[in-house]
Amino acid sequence: MKFDIYDFFSELSKNKVKIRMDAGDPDIKPNDIIIDELTKNIRxxxxxxxxxxxxxxxxxxxxxxxxxxxxxxxxxxxxxxxxxxxxxxxxxxxxxxxxxxxxxxxxxxxxxxxxxxxxxxxxxxxxxxxxxxxxxxxxxxxxxxxxxxxxxxxxxxxxxxxxxxxxxxxxxxxxxxxxxxxxxxxxxxxxxxxxxxxxxxxxxxxxxxxxxxxxxxxxxxxxxxxxxxxxxxxxxxxxxxxxxxxxxMWDSIADQVKDIYYKRLILFLNKVNNKKFVYVRPEGTFYVFLKLNGLSGTELAYNLAKKGIGIFPGEAFGNEFENFIRISLTTKEENIPLAADLINETIDEMKS
CATH class of the missing domain: 3.40.640.10 (Type I PLP-dependent aspartate aminotransferase-like (Major domain))
Known part of the structure; x- marks a missing residue:
């Protein structure tokens, strides 16, 4: 299955996907002081x-x-x-x-x-x-x-x-x-x-x-x-x-954001079935890039979209990564165990 990013976003929209772990769109609320400064100068x-x-x-x-x-x-x-x-x-x-x-x-x-x-x-x-x-x-x-x-x-x-x-x-x-x-x-x-x-x-x-x-x-x-x-x-x-x-406020905000994403990373890695993937533990960002054992990342992404989970297939980052997926940890912490469970479950369904 050849991946097209725009077709995929249409699929996410069609399925009204609620848990978005595909695009790198931060979900953390901006600092109120920054927003106040923005609105003060908006005119x-x-x-x-x-x-x-x-x-x-x-x-x-x-x-x-x-x-x-x-x-x-x-x-x-x-x-x-x-x-x-x-x-x-x-x-x-x-x-x-x-x-x-x-x-x-x-x-x-x-x-x-x-x-x-x-x-x-x-x-x-x-x-x-x-x-x-x-x-x-x-x-x-x-x-x-x-x-x-x-x-x-x-x-x-x-x-x-x-x-x-x-x-x-x-x-x-x-x-x-x-x-x-x-x-x-x-x-x-x-x-x-x-x-x-x-x-x-x-x-x-x-x-x-x-x-x-x-x-x-x-x-x-x-x-x-x-x-x-x-x-x-x-x-x-x-x-x-x-x-x-x-x-x-750069340093304090940066430290806070880093700690939030690190907590999410550990939560995801502890919950996802490591036997189903090969990966290098991320040293930074809010992404995890995982290789599937013999399965198409694009096929998995489309199957997960039908279950309300958005992830990105590896083909979005080069054609040779068709067996990879990228997880974006830009969702609430309570969504991460649910998403990991559905990923594990969907992989088992694809192999059966």
């Missing part, structure tokens, strides 16, 4: 500077220890990544990967090169296999595997990037959700020909604001700026003022 509907409000950019520049010219506020992280794909000659993706990278590359008719990783090697990338003169998109902690990059691998990546003239785009949407390892910011290691991109959607549960930022090489920041000027003009001022308030 300020004039254009903002295309690079973003200086007040917000200054906070981010201080956090990353860079100049203001190295920072731009973006309409979500997706637009920032997409803009750099547009200006690339060739895009290098690490498999498995979030499908949005591929969508953008295909939209802009960019050639894609794949750097494969394997479950049996704990999803460890071998950066020495990267092609020269490409734009490499990295994503750690990783969607869908939950892999966290190590200091050793960062050094290997930077050495290869300098040797092979790589542009590194670091998608750091899940930067704060780390259980084992450390919070990775590419800007801590290199600024030349690289950019870190952050989203307010995951840590702060604000996906509807479409708000993010990019920090890095000024030439890359300028390219993102050109994209924003040509297509979007600017990010709304009320969103940016809410972001300033969010960053004032």
């Amino acid at each position: 300020d509907l004039g254009y903002a500077p295309y690079k973003g409000l200086d007040e917000l950019r200054e906070v981010i520049a201080e956090y990353h220890k860079v100049d203001l010219d190295n920072v731009i506020i973006t309409p979500g992280s997706k637009a920032a990544i997409s803009s750099l794909i547009l200006f690339s000659k060739k895009v290098n993706l690490i498999s498995p990967y979030w499908s949005g990278y591929e969508f953008s590359a295909n939209l802009f008719n960019k050639q894609i090169s794949i750097l494969n990783t394997e479950l049996e090697n704990s999803w460890e990338p071998n950066f020495s296999n990267i092609e020269k003169d490409t734009t490499l998109i990295i994503n750690y902690p990783n969607n869908p595997t939950g892999k966290v990059i190590t200091q050793k691998k960062i050094k290997e990546l930077i050495d290869e990037s300098l040797d092979k003239n790589l542009t590194i785009v670091s998608d750091e949407a899940y930067r704060d959700i780390v259980f084992d390892g450390f919070k990775f910011k590419l800007t801590d290691y290199i600024l030349q020909n690289s950019v870190s991109i952050f989203s307010f959607s995951k840590t702060f549960s604000l996906p509807g604001l479409r708000l993010g930022y990019a920090v890095g090489d000024k030439q890359l920041i300028d390219k993102i700026g050109r994209f924003i000027k040509a297509n979007i003009t600017s990010v709304p001022k009320f969103s940016q003022r809410a972001a300033i308030k969010a960053l004032e």
Whole structure:
């Protein structure tokens, strides 16, 4: 069964699925202080500077220890990544990967090169296999595997990037959700020909604001700026003022969110039947990427949709992952044991 993401969302809608563990749409309520700041500024509907409000950019520049010219506020992280794909000659993706990278590359008719990783090697990338003169998109902690990059691998990546003239785009949407390892910011290691991109959607549960930022090489920041000027003009001022308030509480919110998702992870792993799957325990994010023993992840996803559970099949993250599923722990804790039981039960039905 070939997976089509839009057909699948239609199936979830048709079945009125209640327990959504498919998309990475956080269910944790945003902090009330951030929402109050948002509503207080909602009437300020004039254009903002295309690079973003200086007040917000200054906070981010201080956090990353860079100049203001190295920072731009973006309409979500997706637009920032997409803009750099547009200006690339060739895009290098690490498999498995979030499908949005591929969508953008295909939209802009960019050639894609794949750097494969394997479950049996704990999803460890071998950066020495990267092609020269490409734009490499990295994503750690990783969607869908939950892999966290190590200091050793960062050094290997930077050495290869300098040797092979790589542009590194670091998608750091899940930067704060780390259980084992450390919070990775590419800007801590290199600024030349690289950019870190952050989203307010995951840590702060604000996906509807479409708000993010990019920090890095000024030439890359300028390219993102050109994209924003040509297509979007600017990010709304009320969103940016809410972001300033969010960053004032960044550490406390990040710790709270991480603890919630870790509790959910343990709850799911303790309940799901480990004999039915092979997986590497996630080190971060709110995803679990599991390999089924001889069954189609897409078929399982459609069967579970009929029972009111939404999950994503592995094919959403590369064609070679047809025997995988991705669980998103973005549902109330009481739903997780029920979902795990139905997953176990449905697998038994498919094997019988």
